[in-house]
Amino acid sequence: MDEGTELCVTIGQIVQRLKGTHLHSQIERQAKECLHQPDIRLESLKEDVRSFLRTSGEHTQDIYLQLPPSHPAAPPEHLKEPLAYMRKAQASWEKRVLKSLNSMSSELGVPLARRRPTLEQKELTNKWNEMGTDEPDLSRFRPVYAPKDFLEVLISLRNPNHDSSEEVSVRSHWGLIQIPLNVRDVPQLRRAYSELNMATGQLGIDDHAHVHPVVSEQDSAAAQQYSRQGCPTELRADLWALILNSTNQPQDVMHYEQLKAGVIQHDLLVDNLIYKDVKLTASNDDYYFVFEDFLYQVLLCFSRDTAVLDHFKYNSATPPKSYMEGVIPFHGFSMYVAPLCFLYNEPSKLYSVFREMYIRYFFRLHSISSSQSGIVSLCLQFERLLQTHLPQLFYHLRQIGAQPLRIAFKWMVRAFSGYLSTDQLLLLWDRILGYDSLEIVAVLAAAVFAFRSENLMEVTSLASAEAVLADLSTLKVMPLIQIFLFATAI
Amino acid sequence: QGEFGALCPLHGAVFGSCCDMHFSQGSRIRRNKIEEITFKNYYTAYVTVRLLRRSPGQEAAAKWWTALRDLPLMDNPHTEGGSQDYFSIHRTQVEPDHVVSVRLILRQPSSAWLTFNLEEIKIFRFMEPVSSSHSKSVMRFPVFHPVVPVHVLCWFSQGLPDPQTVSSSIQQMWALTEVMQTNQTTASIGRFDVSWTQDDRLCPQEVLHASVSRFILVVLMFSFI
Incomplete structure (x- = not known):
């Protein structure tokens, strides 16, 4: 391997591992600024970088050692997901989803992709801003899968090397997830989420908790730290954009316009699924129905964005090869976008923030991986927290056939979008961004059970347990999390 | 960097297992310097490296010597972290010169796993640095991240x-x-x-x-x- 190729591979690996850290956004912003300086020429950029790396070898090595460890002998698929059986499970799940999509295509006689006739293109251009008024016949389409189907797959996950000879009753874990991943317990969570403790001011509990304008400094690390205690409503849009490094540059607007042109030219089968999903979820929601048109615009563009495919480099999933897009929406997918509509009213900005949120966090909620923010870890964490701190409740629910995860899974897979009231949901997402982890979602799910535990102890069936937990819109997120993490004796 | 170790199948016993790798007699003993040992873990919690070394120029019998004791490969023996990761042991961690034989002793205290072993074991020969070409040493990968479940x-x-x-x-x-x-x-x-x-x-x-x-x-x- 010559030096050039080796360097490319190394740089690729570094970028991949930096992706999603605030260091990455800062480097990217610096690079953007540097490009405008006159003494840097694009033609010699590659050579300059190479000579810099050569001269500053020692320094680079220091930085490199700070990164999470990865091994040069590890094959690419190992970097995506270290556990072989997880990779296998994800691959077979994808195969199943694709198969069902393909069979839908052949059953209904709808091609996966087709070019729109000119007349239709014109029509769509004219009603781009009011796509919600269109009422296509979608009765034949059904969502490819619902969270419930995905949960069944997660429940059936097994480690082939794990000793499962004992009866389930003597197993130390009563829950549905049987994968021995390492999840944090409450003392560890207390240390990790120390900014959420009772003594620290929290937006969402105290007003004027902390006012420190970090937006003007354009420091995404500071913004992230700030977000841990909640963002004030008027600053949230800017802070999130800063953390996610979605600066809405002219090229971002252009990229969005290109995607829009793609939507107008081609019609995908997936578009129908998006329409169907928006109609089924967001349009029926008291908070989000007003954003219906925005949702179509963003999601249709999203389905055609090749930049989204980049996240497959570090996701255990692989992109489907048979057609243009990469992400197959499931029932409730549009709820990832809906809350962001409260923050951004410009479609291109909304789009870039959503895309960043997706490739950093949300993809983990519907792919099988061993990541700490992955849905498998979240489910296990939820069950462990509940079993350790509310064993009686867990035992009771298990006895009446209402496994807690069966109720909580739908909340977690959507990161609570559509279940909490929007102000509370945004406060929760502040913390996801602030801690760069979805772990808090599992903590909140357990906290909700703890909060309703008295009522839950009296129920006698899954249906009545679900009824007790049907309406979460009155809950206040931060007090629940604080009480569960910091005010419960353990 | 030549690769001169052979792969050796390991099968886990209940608590520990071990594997010896001998270097072929053909290779001159004084040149048996090891640069790096890399392997892929499969549910081994700790590995101990023992080396059979012969002092140069002496006819004395070779002696076993523990180069590295109980290096943690898994964050916690009962959970997945590190269970299928790639690792390498670099010469700065051990003193792998004049080696006749390498013995890896594997331990897994957790009863949760049916089997454990190491896969893809590769041993790389140490080469004296030829020139000041920096490109190789720039990217020295971090070798271990020992996290003891305390x-x-x-x-x-x-x-x-x-x-x-x-x-x-x-x-x-x-x-x-x-x-x-x-x-x-x-x-x-x-x-x-x-x-x-x-x-x-x-x-x-x-x-x-x-x-x-x-x-x-x-x-x-x-x-x-």
């Missing part, structure tokens, strides 16, 4: 935990003791006896088990009084 131990190290703490997690301990009891194995431990009590990295299950017994004992004593 959090569980700290909990019990100051005697008995307070009753409230125990009561909230007693069900888990109970389940663990059940698992321990049903898990009494008759398989032979093999040639490497593992005595956990002398090791400061106790297996959490054993600790929990001991602690539960102690707790029950205290309860019994109280009931007699």
Whole structure:
């Protein structure tokens, strides 16, 4: 391997591992600024970088050692997901989803992709801003899968090397997830989420908790730290954009316009699924129905964005090869976008923030991986927290056939979008961004059970347990999390 | 960098297993310097590296020497972290010169796993640096990230935990003791006896088990009084 190729591979690996850290956004912003300086020429950029790396070898090595460890002998698929059986499970799940999509295509006689006739293109251009008024016949389409189907797959996950000879009753874990991943317990969570403790001011509990304008400094690390205690409503849009490094540059607007042109030219089968999903979820929601048109615009563009495919480099999933897009929406997918509509009213900005949120966090909620923010870890964490701190409740629910995860899974897979009231949901997402982890979602799910535990102890069936937990819109997120993490004796 | 180690299949016994790799006689002994050993872990919690070394110029018998003792490969022996990761042991961590034979001793204290071994073992020969070409040394990969699962131990190290703490997690301990009891194995431990009590990295299950017994004992004593 010559030096050039080796360097490319190394740089690729570094970028991949930096992706999603605030260091990455800062480097990217610096690079953007540097490009405008006159003494840097694009033609010699590659050579300059190479000579810099050569001269500053020692320094680079220091930085490199700070990164999470990865091994040069590890094959690419190992970097995506270290556990072989997880990779296998994800691959077979994808195969199943694709198969069902393909069979839908052949059953209904709808091609996966087709070019729109000119007349239709014109029509769509004219009603781009009011796509919600269109009422296509979608009765034949059904969502490819619902969270419930995905949960069944997660429940059936097994480690082939794990000793499962004992009866389930003597197993130390009563829950549905049987994968021995390492999840944090409450003392560890207390240390990790120390900014959420009772003594620290929290937006969402105290007003004027902390006012420190970090937006003007354009420091995404500071913004992230700030977000841990909640963002004030008027600053949230800017802070999130800063953390996610979605600066809405002219090229971002252009990229969005290109995607829009793609939507107008081609019609995908997936578009129908998006329409169907928006109609089924967001349009029926008291908070989000007003954003219906925005949702179509963003999601249709999203389905055609090749930049989204980049996240497959570090996701255990692989992109489907048979057609243009990469992400197959499931029932409730549009709820990832809906809350962001409260923050951004410009479609291109909304789009870039959503895309960043997706490739950093949300993809983990519907792919099988061993990541700490992955849905498998979240489910296990939820069950462990509940079993350790509310064993009686867990035992009771298990006895009446209402496994807690069966109720909580739908909340977690959507990161609570559509279940909490929007102000509370945004406060929760502040913390996801602030801690760069979805772990808090599992903590909140357990906290909700703890909060309703008295009522839950009296129920006698899954249906009545679900009824007790049907309406979460009155809950206040931060007090629940604080009480569960910091005010419960353990 | 030449690769001169052979792959060797390892099969896990109950607590430990070991693997010897001999270097072929053809290679001159004085040149048997090792740059790096890399391997892929498969559910091994700790690895010990022993080297059979012969001093140069002497006809004395080669001696076994422990180069690295109980290097943790998994964050916690009972959970997945590190269970299928790639690792390498670099010459700065051991002194791998004049090596005749390398022995890897693998240990897995957790009963959760059916088998454990190391895969894709590769040993790289050390080459004297030829020129000041920097390109190779720029990217020296971090070799180990030892994370000893001490959090569980700290909990019990100051005697008995307070009753409230125990009561909230007693069900888990109970389940663990059940698992321990049903898990009494008759398989032979093999040639490497593992005595956990002398090791400061106790297996959490054993600790929990001991602690539960102690707790029950205290309860019994109280009931007699």
